[in-house]
């Protein structure tokens with residue numbers, strides 16, 4: 001079975017970018033064929049940002065989240081996108097945090 005393509009949210013490199021649907025802006029954007037889209041228009045506006053650093057928490061939160069996206073940031077020095085975190089449903093993040101607390 002093939003996994004659906006991973007959703008990717010990009011940290012905006014230019015503060016004055018405009019969403020091609022609503023002309024809004026934000027810290028994160030999703031690249032669509034037509035142009036950059038804000039998280040609200042991309043249907044990801046309700047998701048919560050979880051910075052990278054705790055791999056186990058990220059994995060649990062993503063597993064519990066019906067909808068999730070990877071946050072990437074362009075590294076000028078490495079010339080490639082780097083993962084800086086994930087977007088997950090707030091309830092999934094809360095459940096993942098609770099399961100981590102229960103484990104320790």
Ligand SMILES: [Zn+2]
Pocket residue numbers: 019020021022023024037038039040041042
């Ligand atoms: Zn928009």
